[in-house]
Amino acid sequence: MSVTPELAFQQTIPRRLVHRAAVAEVFLTDAVVIGMDHFLVGAQWPRDHALYHPDSQGRSDPLLFAETIRQALVYLAHWHYHVPLGFRFVGRDMDLEITDPGALRVGSEPLPVTLKARWTRVGNDSPRRQGMKLEVVLTVMGAVCGRGSLTLFAVDEKYYRRLRRRTGQDDRPTGDPVARRQRVPAATVGRLRYKDSVLVQGDTAGEWLLRADLDHAILFDHPTDHLPLMVLLEGFRQLGHLLVHDAEVPQSERSPSSLVLLTTECLAWAELDEPTRLLVRADSGAREGSGARRLCIEAVQGDAVVMASEMVWAPDGRGVSEQAAGLLCPLGS
Template identity: 60%
Template sequence: MYQRGLPPAPGGPLRSAPELAFQRTVCRRLVHRAAVAEVFVTDAVVLGEDHFLVGSQWPRDHALYHPDAQRRCDPLLFAETIRQALVYLAHWHYEVPLTHRFVGYDMDFEITDPGALSVGGTPMPVELEARWRWTDRRPPRRYGARLEVGLSVAGRLCGRGGLRVVALDERSYRIVRRRVGGTGAAGGPEEHGRRVEPGLVGRLRNKDSVLAHGSSAGEWLLRPDPDHAILFDHPTDHLPLMVLLEGFRQLGHLMTRSTAPPPDDPALTLVSAAVDCTAFAELDVPTRLVVREDGVAEEAAAGKRATRDASADRRLRLDALQGDTLVARCDSVWGPARLASATDRPASLAVPSA
């Protein structure tokens, strides 16, 4: 049995009946986080070739990824855990150099059993069964890969997701950035409008709102605070994928609550999202968010239904543009969220009393 936190020797034995540890997090450098408090991955074991089990502990509360009104975990906490799992496996198992730059191409996730993600009285231990696939491996300069994961809590499968990235050495990264004309400078011209009130986009603090009204009705701007300690945990020369995803999530939240639902009609919550990044999103260029498709609005316009079915999902397609350039697109599904029952409470780790 090989030591926890180290890859097995070539040809060496794999763990039998692997057990993940949740007592401490992995090294923050291995998940590209500057703050220890923002590290969620705790352990990983090898199940087979390109097949892993990754452990993570989710906090009961979090400044940005906080539980919703039904005390369910924030789905973007799942997305961030997928990101950390991929980066960790790249460095820990596949020995991708720590100096390489990671660029996200696309990410998708789906919560298939929201009841399993009800926050209890202790932090939540979760497991990701992960499968790694190389997509463009040209060492030592370029490593392209995709990670597919299944999410489980206390043995209960409750979600799935995936992320595709490319890791580039500094020379290759600089060539790519020059090719697309990126300046890497932070803080562009002042955009129109103030940020939307945090409560309207599902956030608690003013600094967590990343949406602002544009110059015309129906236009939205992505305006994250460049000093935000979580969204910009470490220096970057472009808008990270997780910042774009946060913008898409907040606009979706605003859209699904633009009209007051009937009292017995549950609010909608993000069930799944698929983000495609088509270009670098520059820090110094205004980013517009546009609603391209709204499943409910289109059906209503066609006369298919006058009011939303409380059991129905709502589908939104959202674009992020800089000038006329599409930098990212998100297809999202929002489903009704109902109060959790007692049977929804997840099993938690046994914690000795003081």
């Protein structure tokens, strides 16, 4: 009879193994092998966080789940699959689903969460390029409450520079193309601090601009030469919150909704020094019966779609239902 190894939650793993500069931004605590390409990964989510704070109903931020998936894939790549630390990781697509939002309610202690993970190789590996996908099931205190996946490829520095067609180390722009425009108030996008807002009103209806502070200690934990996946996800989430929680409706009459499904596809590099427009391509409105709202949003630079996303927001802490989870539009359309 086999015995499943127990996960430890006493301390975080080394920050370099999840590509984080700040120890405070490391959520993983342990990982154990339970079979060929199968793992259990442990993490501890904070009761509060400067950016990923609980919502108005006291539930953990869904993007904590997204960041935990990202950290889990990077950690397993280095720890178990021996991908060199100097490799660059480039995202391809990500999805997550919260099936039981109530299980994410923050209590009197930090939440110990477990990912049951399966690793798959993607494409043909070479010494300089490796493709990988991690699929996970999220459990909190033994209760299954979500699922997700992340696909990316890792390349060595020379390969990365050829892909980027750039020279130098971590080039950063000298100016912000939308610096003169004020970000929308933090409260309208579900954030607490002005500097955490990343949205600026666009020039036309249904258009917004992504304006993230390059010195933000969490969104830009370390220097980078492009907009990271988690920054773009934050822009999508904030725009979803803004659209779902109509500021013109009195707060006492609003029905709080939470993000329960997020699907994204990375289609091109998102440059730091190019204006990034967020375009609402489809909005279902609240569905009668389920009350769920589905949004399709694209991040566009110039004429190129750099990322496409679908989101489902559900009221009253409900999880994804079959009625709410169907795709409203094809990604990248």
